[in-house]
Amino acid sequence: MKKHPHYIPAFHFHWLTRWYDPIMRRLFPESRIKTALIAQARIQPGQDVLDVGCGTGTLTLMIKQIQPDAGVNGLDMDPQILDIARRKAEQTGVTIVLQQGTATCLPYPDESFDHVFASLMLHHLTQQDKQQALREAFRVLKPGGELHIADFGKPQDLAMWLISLVMRWAEEVHDTFWVYCRFL
Template sequence: MATLEPARKQFTPAMGYNFLTGLYDFTVRLTMPENRIRQRLVAELNPQHQEAVLEFGFGTGQNLIRIHHYNAPTKLRGLDIDPKVKVLAEKKLAKLGIAVPLDLYDGGTFPYPDNSFDKVVSSLVFHQLSKEGKFAALQEIQRVLKPGGRLVIGDWGQPSSRAMRMAFYTVQLLDGFNTTTDNVKGLIPVYMEMQGFKNVQEPDYIDTWLGTYAYYTAVCQKASLMRK
């Protein structure tokens, strides 16, 4: 008997189209200072021994590998919506002998109890989510983070110049204008604050051939604690 898969919400694949997913790593290497961008992300995350860390939207596993190399005892986990990237990431991690549990979900509730993680990191995912999707993801991240936990987001931000604005049209043509316009307007940190995150900051940004990649950090504050 065939097993019925749970209905998955619609999502944008890593490169905008499903048939391009296999080219993701090559394209990132070609169009971005990948090492610099990912190293800066991991440095901002600064994973410690025995901390529980979740990558939301792990893609082909490039950040998970770097986080593991930065601090191997960190208790890492990955969550994504796309079964295709899970296969790619699993193969890559297995080849390197890195054991990280990778989870798939349907785009709704994260498959973890409240207060599961010390830190959540996410790179290049929020520009693929609708406005409602961005808020829903922030809400789930807040739920699974421990009080005082840290969120680090790296994603397309407000272009640093006219040239960066022009460059970003390439991403918008692939991923769509609907999900990416809020990024261009610099609304990701605004949404983080609206969702209740505290101490929201933009510590850095890096210009790439495709646009300005910005870093956003915040601390998780739980509504129940805020009322006390």
């Protein structure tokens, strides 16, 4: 397996990237979680939104579809997955701004966004990188802005524990599975 020195592709291998959306739709309640995350944000017309680790753009596009008058940006390190996000945006006729970059060094000025989202992304980062990514998220938030996080929590039963073992391998998950995380 060839890895980019700065990121792990979705599902660990580049050849699996194109299967990310179909697999997630079948195995994970991604749409329900992301809809709840957007609802809690109460995004208003004219607000600026950043989706850090946007992947295939599912959340980024959902935000823009729910609040078409918001400025919506997606950022991800993987150019292949950003190509999928761009195709999805073209197919749906939704205008979003997609950019390649890293959560630990956001390419935006201070106080640029009203909302920053990190959905199913932080588990990819080491503890040190999580801390830096959160510092960066707060740096680019406008005064009074909000950070919205959804990620995996502690497995609650044997089935989820087994799934977490597969995920730890498939996505090179760092310590998030063993720390109980909830929506902020």
